[in-house]
Amino acid sequence: MAPRVLISDKLSAAAVQIFADRGVDADFLPDIGKDKARLQEIIGGYDGLAIRSATKVTEKLIGAAGRLKVIGRAGIGVDNVDIKAATSRGIIVMNTPFGNAITTAEHALSMMMAAIRQIPAADASTQAGKWEKSKFIGRELTGKTLGLIGCGNIGSIVADRALGLKMKVIAYDPFLTPERAISLGVEKVELETLLARADVISLHTPLTDKTRNIINDETLAAMKPGAVLINCARGGLADEMAVRAALDSGKLGAAAFDVFVEEPAETNPLFGAPNFVATPHLGASTLEAQENVALQVAEQMCDYLLHGAVTNALNMPSISAEEAPKLAPFVRLAEQLGLFAGQLTESGIETVRLEYAGAVAELKTEALTAAALTGLLTPLLQTVNMVSAPALAAERGLSVEELRRGKRGAYETYIRLTVVTERQERSVAGTVFADGKPRIIQVKGINMEAELGAHMLYITNEDKPGFIGHLGTELGSAGVNIATFNLGRSAPGQDAICLVEVDGEVPPDVMARLQAVSHVKQVKALRF
Numbered sequence: 001m002a003p004r005v006l007i008s009d010k011l012s013a014a015a016v017q018i019f020a021d022r023g024v025d026a027d028f029l030p031d032i033g034k035d036k037a038r039l040q041e042i043i044g045g046y047d048g049l050a051i052r053s054a055t056k057v058t059e060k061l062i063g064a065a066g067r068l069k070v071i072g073r074a075g076i077g078v079d080n081v082d083i084k085a086a087t088s089r090g091i092i093v094m095n096t097p098f099g100n101a102i103t104t105a106e107h108a109l110s111m112m113m114a115a116i117r118q119i120p121a122a123d124a125s126t127q128a129g130k131w132e133k134s135k136f137i138g139r140e141l142t143g144k145t146l147g148l149i150g151c152g153n154i155g156s157i158v159a160d161r162a163l164g165l166k167m168k169v170i171a172y173d174p175f176l177t178p179e180r181a182i183s184l185g186v187e188k189v190e191l192e193t194l195l196a197r198a199d200v201i202s203l204h205t206p207l208t209d210k211t212r213n214i215i216n217d218e219t220l221a222a223m224k225p226g227a228v229l230i231n232c233a234r235g236g237l238a239d240e241m242a243v244r245a246a247l248d249s250g251k252l253g254a255a256a257f258d259v260f261v262e263e264p265a266e267t268n269p270l271f272g273a274p275n276f277v278a279t280p281h282l283g284a285s286t287l288e289a290q291e292n293v294a295l296q297v298a299e300q301m302c303d304y305l306l307h308g309a310v311t312n313a314l315n316m317p318s319i320s321a322e323e324a325p326k327l328a329p330f331v332r333l334a335e336q337l338g339l340f341a342g343q344l345t346e347s348g349i350e351t352v353r354l355e356y357a358g359a360v361a362e363l364k365t366e367a368l369t370a371a372a373l374t375g376l377l378t379p380l381l382q383t384v385n386m387v388s389a390p391a392l393a394a395e396r397g398l399s400v401e402e403l404r405r406g407k408r409g410a411y412e413t414y415i416r417l418t419v420v421t422e423r424q425e426r427s428v429a430g431t432v433f434a435d436g437k438p439r440i441i442q443v444k445g446i447n448m449e450a451e452l453g454a455h456m457l458y459i460t461n462e463d464k465p466g467f468i469g470h471l472g473t474e475l476g477s478a479g480v481n482i483a484t485f486n487l488g489r490s491a492p493g494q495d496a497i498c499l500v501e502v503d504g505e506v507p508p509d510v511m512a513r514l515q516a517v518s519h520v521k522q523v524k525a526l527r528f
């Protein structure tokens with residue numbers, strides 16, 4: 001059955017076309033994002049949700065989205081998505097980090113010019129028949145200092161264009177490297193310096209706990225008198241009441257905002273303030289940007305839903321369409337190793353160590369570790385997948401170690417998973433043969449070669465004559481058919497392990513009889 005996607009915001013029709021071309025059923029309901037109740041009712045029927053900023057993907061909505069595998073944001077900001085809730089339900093959240101960056105940078109520059117030359121007010125006055133030439137005296141940008149708070153994708157495009165306008169550009173961004181600052185032609189400064197020196201300040205950070213209200217009474221007081229403030233990033237970066245007061249007092253010469261704490265902003269403390277310019281979250285709204293982000297998000301969502309390829313996800317490492325098929329058998333192996341160890345481990349796991357040897361070490365091992373953790377946590381948790389497993393493991397205080405090494409021993413490539421608990425260390429290793437099927441090649445240091453079926457018996461025993469016959473008789477007389485039988489031992493007469501695939505569940509009374517077979521130490525039924 002084709003995957004189903006809901007487009008719940010106003011995406012360009014280009015997205016609908018991509019979904020259709022690639023064989024994904026897409027329902028284009030661009031107003032439903034704003035109808036929370038209706039969205040909640042229907043979301044359960046979809047594998048993918050494509051959004052812009054109007055749809056709020058809350059924990060409650062995610063709770064009703066039983067089938068959802070991917071949320072695609074046609075744009076940059078994902079503050080309207082509860083990523084933590086999505087992650088713990090195993091849903092990938094992806095965005096399109098570059099498609100609308102130029103357009104948004106251009107909007108920030110338009111807002112800067114509009115504010116500094118009072119274009120909206122001059123326009124209204126002129127069209128009202130007044131000719132107030134002396135009322136609208138502006139300021140020149142050449143030679144002025146632009147202070148960027150946040151110099152990532154959009155901030156650096158703004159910097160490039162502002163340098164073309166002969167402005168001096170300074171930037172406060174803790175993650176901007178000195179080398180990058182030099183190559184952009186901007187001076188990296190601390191926030192206090194930026195506030196003290198900038199004639200125009202433009203915000204280009206995401207909204208986080210650190211950036212919320214970064215523009216407040218205190219930072220406004222530290223600005224130059226008559227400074228101009230631009231916000232085309234996120235409402236909430238500036239305290240709107242404080243900005244209003246600064247405009248009223250003349251401390252701020254002008255401000256131009258595209259984004260507001262509450263959106264849609266039908267009323268706002270800033271509306272009507274002197275020299276204030278507003279647009280309704282238009283930063284990304286050009287034909288070019290909307291086509292870019294719609295095409296990109298639709299392609300990314302199709303790649304994931306149809307082939308398991310992951311691009312621009314915020315809660316999962318990227319896996320290209322080329323890598324996905326190479327990775328798939330190792331994902332299965334890693335998950336089986338995790339399931340194996342998870343079912344055998346009774347006490348609390350402290351550390352999980354994954355060793356990747358040979359060719360597999362060249363693949364996206366982060367994804368394989370996520371698959372191993374999925375298997376490991378499956379016996380403990382109801383729903384877990386590669387997206388949620390790393391976060392769930394971290395929540396449980398599990399320390400995860402990854403080692404990568406060249407080919408070693410008889411196998412071209414293998415994965416070994418070691419689980420360390422308070423009491424013991426237990427390892428299980430496996431490989432993928434040319435047929436693409438995973439095999440277990442070592443359990444607790446004992447070599448063997450076993451394919452894992454749906455129902456397995458894991459038996460530890462002493463390597464003594466008579467054991468196999470006795471075991472076979474018990475299973476046969478209980479009507480349990482043996483599909484495969486694999487043995488390994490540390491040395492003749494020493495510890496041995498037996499992995500038996502059986503054609504169905506083994507009843508508890510038969511398990512008890514197997515446990516009583518001579519030389520058996522432990523019998524455990526495992527499910528894969």
Ligand SMILES: NC(=O)C1=CN([C@@H]2O[C@H](COP(=O)(O)OP(=O)(O)OC[C@H]3O[C@@H](n4cnc5c(N)ncnc54)[C@H](O)[C@@H]3O)[C@@H](O)[C@H]2O)C=CC1
Nearest residue numbers: 076077150151152153154173175204205206232233283284
């Ligand atoms: N108005 C609109 O329609 C649009 C708004 N946006 C918004 O623009 C903002 C920037 O987007 P991008 O440049 O693509 O993001 P980005 O992630 O490329 O850049 C953000 C920069 O902010 C910096 N940063 C993070 N925390 C900081 C802090 N505490 N202080 C100073 N800098 C900090 C980061 O180091 C990074 O360099 C986002 O909030 C995004 O949602 C994006 C597109 C359209």
Ligand SMILES: O=C(O)C(=O)COP(=O)(O)O
Nearest residue numbers: 052053054075076077284
């Ligand atoms: O991409 C972003 O972060 C934006 O803010 C654009 O929002 P929009 O898609 O126009 O609702």
